[in-house]
Amino acid sequence: MGENFIRDPHTGHQTTGHEWNGIIELNTPVPRVIYFFLAITVIFAVGYWILMPTWPIGTTYTKGLLGDDVRADVTESVKQAALQRAPWASQIESKSFAEIEKDSALMNVVRETGRTLFGDNCAACHGREAKGNKGYPNLTTQSWLWGGSPEAIAETIRVGINSTHPDTRSSQMPAFGRDGMLQRPDIDKVVAFIRSLSHPNDKTIAADQATAGKEVFAANCASCHGEDAKGNQEMGAPDLTDAFWIYGGDVQSITNTVWGGRNGHMPTWEGRLTDLDRKILALYIADLRSEKP
Ligand code: HEC
Ligand code: HEC
Known part of the structure; x- marks a missing residue:
């Protein structure tokens, strides 16, 4: 193309022959810098294909020279965490509440892990500091509905209160006025x-x-x-x-x-938290209270 079209007298470039209301389009080459970046991206892509896992082939994929595998990384760090957990986890699982409460190293684990567990599962209702909200009891006081020993707390956490658990603790404050029992x-x-x-x-x-x-x-x-x-x-x-x-x-x-009347609901945590996690939480709550004078 080109030869047949007018050359632009100002720039010396040929025109494309396209014309809009007297405006004629110059036929200028694509700037070099664009080719340069295109070439870099192609080189980067080829390099990436060679080094990293990329192309699917049937049921597997090209692994890449670096053999990078995020899933393997995760599996490895989970294994590491379990290894770190193992020594104290088995101790907490096997020892009695009283034994654990006397063991300050284990109680440090309880305070740290318990705080996270509590924040993740219980704080929505009981507040991050376990001090309760209207309708949700303060768990840091000496005043207990069902008892403040770690055993009693563990049972409350296991079965819940007015919950769906077959062994649920059930509590019912009657509606004396609404149900006409008292004037x-x-x-x-x-x-x-x-x-x-x-x-x-x-x-x-x-x-x-x-x-x-x-x-x-x-x-x-x-x-x-x-x-x-x-x-x-x-x-x-x-x-x-x-x-x-x-x-x-x-x-x-x-x-x-x-x-x-009142009819508070506390969910059951059996099946939602492991035995170990519930044991840690019971100890954690009992410990919050024992810090009080
Ligand atoms: C959906 C809100 C809710 C969540 C989440 C919740 N609770 Fe409760 N919890 C309650 C309510 C409401 C009560 C009081 C029930 C009542 O008034 O009879 C209660 C009571 C308790 C009691 C009994 C206190 C006593 O005086 O005997 C303990 C212990 C307890 N919760 C611990 C926990 C722990 C530990 C978690 C987290 C694993 C948790 N709760 C999560 C609502 C909740
Ligand atoms: C059948 C047993 C039962 C009877 C009878 C009963 N209560 Fe209750 N009451 C409860 C229970 C259980 C709760 C806790 C309810 C909850 O937290 O969901 C409660 C809670 C309360 C509360 C709330 C306390 C708070 O911390 O906010 C008050 C106040 C109360 N009762 C007063 C009375 C009065 C007054 C009577 C008699 C007219 C009475 N109750 C009779 C079982 C009973």
């Missing part, structure tokens, strides 16, 4: 009584209300929460005299609890 005046009395137990200095609580509430409590609540209202770990019934509340200790929250 509103009696609810107000029993709430005043409970509030006076945990907040003896609350001047807004009328003494005669609280005294009247004591009888309502004995008749309706003591079977689960105990005569002294200090709770019953057989039934997961909380201590109502202390400073720790799952659903709130102000008059309105307590009234809501007694009126509408």
Whole structure:
């Protein structure tokens, strides 16, 4: 082509013969630098094919001179991690809770690994520091629903509370108001009584209300929460005299609890976490509490 078209008088280049409204296209060569980069990419690609795993051939692939294999790297690092874990993992698996609690090296592992496990699985509900949220108990206090020994905690983690596990711990705070078991005046009395137990200095609580509430409590609540209202770990019934509340200790929250009932759900972790991980978590939580005065 070319020869038949006009040569551009300014640049000396031939034109392509394409013309748009009097504008004629120059036939300039592709700049050298483009060929240069094209050549580099081709050389890089060929080099990569030779050195690295690239082309599929049937059921396998070209392995490349470097034999780089990410899967092998992962397998190797998993093996390394398991090797590092093995000595303490088997000790935690075989020793009793009491033995582990006396072994400071193992407890260091428990604190480190337990914190990660807790952050990954439990913090969404109980908070990263295990101090709970409204509806989710604080796990760092002396106040326990089902018991704070590592054995009791391990069982709670295994079966859950009101969970889908066949052996689940089940707890049910009845809805005294909604289900018509108590009339509103009696609810107000029993709430005043409970509030006076945990907040003896609350001047807004009328003494005669609280005294009247004591009888309502004995008749309706003591079977689960105990005569002294200090709770019953057989039934997961909380201590109502202390400073720790799952659903709130102000008059309105307590009234809501007694009126509408409560039915907290804690998932079962059997099948979702290994025996070892659950044992570590039980020790971790028991240890959080024991750091308290
Ligand atoms: C979906 C939210 C949720 C998650 C996730 C969760 N929990 Fe719970 N957990 C609860 C609730 C709610 C309760 C209290 C149930 C009740 O009120 O009866 C509870 C109670 C507990 C108790 C009983 C405390 C006591 O006083 O006896 C322990 C121990 C516990 N959780 C540990 C854990 C651990 C360990 C994990 C992580 C493996 C975890 N929880 C994950 C919601 C959760
Ligand atoms: C059948 C046993 C049972 C009876 C009877 C019962 N409770 Fe409860 N109560 C529970 C359980 C179990 C919980 C914990 C529920 C949960 O966390 O999901 C609870 C929780 C509570 C809470 C919430 C505590 C917190 O930390 O927020 C209050 C308040 C309470 N009960 C008051 C009462 C009063 C008042 C009565 C009597 C009118 C009563 N309960 C009767 C079992 C019972």
